[in-house]
Amino acid sequence: MTSPHAGAARPYLFNDRTVEGYRRAMAAATERVADRIRRADRPFSGVSPERLTPEIAAIDLERPLHDHAAALDELERVYLRDAVYFHHPRYLAHLNCPVVIPALLGEAVLSAVNSSLDTWDQSAGGTLIERRLIEWTAGRIGFGPAADGVFTSGGTQSNLHALLLAREEVRTNAGAVPSRLRVITSEAGHFSVRKAANLLGLGPDAVVTVETDDERRMRPAALARELGRCRRAGLVVMAVVATAGTTDFGSIDPLPEIASLCRSAGVWLHVDAAYGCGLLVSRRRRHLLAGIERADSVTVDFHKSFFQPVSSSALLVRDGAVLRHAAHHADYLNPRRMAERGIPNQVDKSLQTTRRFDALKLWLTLRVMGPDAVGELFDEVVDRAAASYALVAADPRFEVVTRSPLSTLVFRYLPQEGPGRKLADDANLYAREALAASGEAVVAGTTVDGRHHLKLTLLNPETTLDDVAHVLDLLAGHAQRYVDDLAPVADHSEVTHVHS
Numbered sequence: 077m078t079s080p081h082a083g084a085a086r087p088y089l090f091n092d093r094t095v096e097g098y099r100r101a102m103a104a105a106t107e108r109v110a111d112r113i114r115r116a117d118r119p120f121s122g123v124s125p126e127r128l129t130p131e132i133a134a135i136d137l138e139r140p141l142h143d144h145a146a147a148l149d150e151l152e153r154v155y156l157r158d159a160v161y162f163h164h165p166r167y168l169a170h171l172n173c174p175v176v177i178p179a180l181l182g183e184a185v186l187s188a189v190n191s192s193l194d195t196w197d198q199s200a201g202g203t204l205i206e207r208r209l210i211e212w213t214a215g216r217i218g219f220g221p222a223a224d225g226v227f228t229s230g231g232t233q234s235n236l237h238a239l240l241l242a243r244e245e246v247r248t249n250a251g252a253v254p255s256r257l258r259v260i261t262s263e264a265g266h267f268s269v270r271k272a273a274n275l276l277g278l279g280p281d282a283v284v285t286v287e288t289d290d291e292r293r294m295r296p297a298a299l300a301r302e303l304g305r306c307r308r309a310g311l312v313v314m315a316v317v318a319t320a321g322t323t324d325f326g327s328i329d330p331l332p333e334i335a336s337l338c339r340s341a342g343v344w345l346h347v348d349a350a351y352g353c354g355l356l357v358s359r360r361r362r363h364l365l366a367g368i369e370r371a372d373s374v375t376v377d378f379h380k381s382f383f384q385p386v387s388s389s390a391l392l393v394r395d396g397a398v399l400r401h402a403a404h405h406a407d408y409l410n411p412r413r414m415a416e417r418g419i420p421n422q423v424d425k426s427l428q429t430t431r432r433f434d435a436l437k438l439w440l441t442l443r444v445m446g447p448d449a450v451g452e453l454f455d456e457v458v459d460r461a462a463a464s465y466a467l468v469a470a471d472p473r474f475e476v477v478t479r480s481p482l483s484t485l486v487f488r489y490l491p492q493e494g495p496g497r498k499l500a501d502d503a504n505l506y507a508r509e510a511l512a513a514s515g516e517a518v519v520a521g522t523t524v525d526g527r528h529h530l531k532l533t534l535l536n537p538e539t540t541l542d543d544v545a546h547v548l549d550l551l552a553g554h555a556q557r558y559v560d561d562l563a564p565v566a567d568h569s570e571v572t573h574v575h576s
């Protein structure tokens with residue numbers, strides 16, 4: 077090995093003397109991705125971890141290639157070729173959206189300029205742009221002039237942040253001990269609520285789930301009962317977390333009723349709109365979020381229903397003063413005197429210190445396309461989900477759980493009466509895996525009332541009803557093949573043996 081002569085690394089530094097190299101490297105990367113996207117005839121290659129692990133393990137990280145093109149060739153082989161492509165119309169699995177080009181423009185700019193949105197002296201205009209977007213989002217929610225917030229890495233962080241603020245409000249006002257604190261959410265609420273409670277040092281019983289109705293929305297009567305039970309037991313409910321767009325069912329909890337119950341009980345209301353936030357820009361469905369303006373805090377994930385690349389998310393609060401609970405003044409970074417001089421910073425409001433300028437992606441999206449255009453894209457997928465529901469509901473091969481006001485579809489393949497029926501759970505599980513391995517489409521799965529189900533999450537306006545119909549046929553085919561192969565066995569033995 078020859079050791080590189082002094083200064084050989086300098087051309088890799090991005091500066092005034094290397095901009096030509098930067099242009100060429102970025103153009104080459106853009107070309108690779110464009111080519112991949114143009115040629116992707118399926119959302120996934122179906123690659124297994126077994127095949128990819130040794131390829132990645134074999135790369136010697138001590139031996140650099142010294143060449144952008146060579147590194148991109150290698151990347152083609154270990155990543156680009158087998159990546160899961162969310163832009164493909166038959167990617168129907170999780171809450172990943174295809175992204176809009178203005179946001180990609182933002183991504184390119186923000187990583188190159190590399191502002192850090194903690195203090196003014198590391199971001200200047202970036203701080204103000206983020207603040208305008210927070211104001212804009214708060215306005216869409218219907219919060220008043222006292223509202224504030226901050227961009228976060230995702231819904232998980234936003235939920236944690238909201239619950240931290242709620243806990244501090246309770247601690248300063250009621251002085252309750254952590255083991256007496258409770259958070260109420262619905263059975264269909266997101267698991268990050270539990271994670272947050274854990275991180276906040278609440279007890280193992282801190283999160284109480286209340287039942288949902290047939291459409292998987294929190295039952296206000298059940299919430300009222302639980303609030304009463306906690307009060308009588310001397311427990312302090314520090315927050316109710318309502319979900320505007322549950323991850324599995326896209327259901328929206330009845331926000332006005334929940335807000336009224338929280339108001340009379342004096343409890344913090346957090347609305348987790350990680351998924352449903354796209355309705356904020358819908359001209360046809362904004363009413364589905366009615367009541368959100370009565371929340372104390374709201375989670376929005378722009379990387380779910382605003383067609384933004386990961387990450388782009390925010391926490392909004394009705395009263396900006398509560399953000400002080402997460403503030404810390406460090407002499408080296410954000411001493412009190414800076415705030416007193418009116419120099420804006422975002423670190424006083426954030427759980428993070430160094431933080432990406434993710435807001436820039438939304439900024440360019442709004443400046444190029446405008447909010448109505450984003451809402452239109454989301455409305456289209458919601459329309460498509462409604463049509464897909466009708467399709468599955470009318471199909472005797474499947475049973476469907478509920479009709480989502482957003483864009484998910486939870487259903488299962490139901491083998492015909494007879495010995496095959498017993499195999500339904502495994503057949504659905506198998507169908508999903510077989511479909512992913514074929515790469516023809518990617519769908520998700522979940523458990524509903526203890527049974528394995530299949531889930532489509534539609535977030536791509538390019539997905540047609542024909543795509544959905546085709547995927548349903550593929551799933552039914554895989555599931556039925558599984559049943560046909562194993563039904564004779566199941567006839568004679570217990571279902572639990574089918575895996576052997």
Ligand SMILES: *Cc1c(COP(=O)(O)O)cnc(C)c1O
Pocket residue numbers: 171229230231232233235266268319321322323348349350351377389
């Ligand atoms: C996705 C989701 C989250 C978590 O958001 P991340 O951005 O993945 O961290 C929280 N709540 C709901 C309802 C979600 O759908």
